[in-house]
Amino acid sequence: MTMSFEHIFAKHLLAVIQAYHPEFEGDVDLVASWVEAPKDRELGDLAFPCFRLAKPLRKPPAVIAAALIDGLRDVVDSEPMIAEVSQVGPYLNARINRAGQAKSLIPQIMDGSFTKPRARIDHRVMIEYSQPNTHKAFHVGHMRNVALGDALVRIYRWCGFPVVAANYIGDVGTHIAKCLWYLERHFSGEIPEQHRGEFLGTLYFKATELLDFDLLTRCPLLGVHVAQVMEKDQHPSRPEWTVVTLDLGHETCLVVCGGTGFEVGDRVAYASLGSRVGGRVIERVDKDGVLSEGMILSGAELGLNDNREAVFVLEPTISVGTPIADVFARKPNENVAGTMQQRLNEVSETLKRLESGEPEITALWQKTKQWSMDEFYEIYQWLDCHFDHFFFESDVGDEGKAMVEEYLQKGVLVRSQGTVGAELEGLPFLMLLKSDGTGLYATKDLALARRKFDEFGIDESIYVVDVSQSLHFQQVFKTLELMGFEQAKQCYHLAYGLVVLRDGKMSSRAGNVILFSQLRELLDQRIKSEFLEKYRGDWSDREIDDAAHAIAIATIKYGMLNQDHNRMIVFDLEEWTSQTGNTGPYLMYAYARTQSILKKVGTWDVLSADYTLLSHEAEGQLIDQLGRFQDVVASTREGHRPRELCAYLYDLARAFSRMFDQCSVLRADTVPLKAARANLVRATGEILATGLHLLGIPPLERM
């Protein structure tokens, strides 16, 4: 491995600095870390800002620079890798000897030693990504995760890490109960032969629609009924409260009320014990000596107006005992509360059957789950993403609960308000067992983590999951640490922002998701009609199909990757299907042009190429860019930022496009120049292809 230019420059700088000021403390690495790229490439390739030395040397930066430049010039005469140095104000700039660089770099690229994966490192990494839910639609939002996870797997592997690419399928939960409930009770059509996974997603969407109380009533509350105020007394100790006796129709009850604006005889909305209002369960509470059995609701609490102070008074004609949801039903005289209650009961019944392993529903679950899985496999295949292992939520549920019991015994976990969970320093309580004894999402994550550590022997664990779960993972990792797992400190949540649409967040309820199949179809059409139709007849249909596929992958993956991961992506279908400029296809196009040249240029002598002939500015920039590849990949991996590699490859493709424009290979003035350029082009193609591969994008020989 050759020494980087930064280090070569730093080595000479250090020698000169120490000759000038022997008391200077610092090593080559420190000085090298100060070396940067000049703002303007006209100034050189490397820059050293002497501001760094102003304090230790106690002299103005420009004076230091002026004092060092002569010494530096002397040294550089004997350094073949640096062509010249110069001083501009407080900066010392160096120009790299491009020919020298090219001479060592290009052969390395061409014999494959520069682009092949790095030496194996003894540090096992698991990268968990995708994690789709079965029985739900796979849409563009899921694709950001897949693009990120897959790119990281490839990049880690290139850097020498043994990687286990893992998926974690969400195959249990209420969403499945809803889907199967709809299938059993409400679906009356034919089950399609194709796209059965998306079909299940449609069923799930229809189920949520049926279960969306908002669609039935303006006041979507269960357990809230019309009651009449019978008596109204002042609270014995709190004058701002009143003690109200309510007639519920079949019985009466006592409620302590803080609201105002109602009289004896008024009809009000009464939330009974056990009902939920604003996400809170109504419980019997001791209100300063008086037991309050329920709650009288304000307009705000009912969601009907903004008034939080005044009790909402209903028309006197409405009979006592009517569910409040029926009063505000969107279609008059409908028993919406009863309907909704029945649906909810049915769903919860389905969930219980699933959880208890009732044979009939279990068989249906397994069959439909396979429909989803078949579709996922097809999508991964299309995207060229591969997993070494699939975990299933249904496999870790019991294990998670057992684990919680175990660590409760050990005293690591605690009981709290009927639940079991982890008390974490600086973080909110993490609940692991609900008061009914069932586990939660986090419970399964603990068991999953233990499996990763024990069965796969991994040293580092990366979770590619969207940013809304940041707190969740902080809590889970902290809990694992509390449980004594060493690897907990090597767990990393790679958070990324959601993919949203121009008119807002994607939501299955509003029906504004873009399905994977839709995107694939649209991209295919657009790519063919705009770019590939012109080759019809010239290329085989098969090649056109394959090219469209590859370009579609490039469009999606690069689009998803070339944005800082903690930022939202605003997805506009129109834009994405007709992009030019900084895109995946731009990189592929640059690669295709390299291959086009190489096909036409014929044979040439690799070894005898004289790289001193590559003196054009565009060629120099390109060589410089090629040399950065390894450092960029390493840095991309370290920062978990595929975007960095995207940016590099874009710069590389741009440098090549300029060179292509300004320096013709086929029409080079001399044969040696042609040979040198051909090698440069071939090296560029190699780096582009390797880089594209690391992003999960297949290069095309022509497009």
Add this chain to the structure above:
RNA sequence: GCGCUCGUAGCUCAGCUGGAUAGAGCAACGGAUUCCUAAUCCGUAGGUCAGGGGUUCGAAUCCCUUCGGGCGCACCA
């Protein structure tokens, strides 16, 4: 209320550990094809880096604060 995150050109975004004149793409305008693929290249125009303080020789970058978006915060996953 607490926490995380974002605010940079008309739009979408880069700008890594502070460094020289803040950069791309799209859109706009003007050029380049007898010449290796015009999915390209070159040029012009476009900025109070949300506002205000502070640290520093130097701040889009670090600290504090205000404003404004997004997302989380105990029985969902």
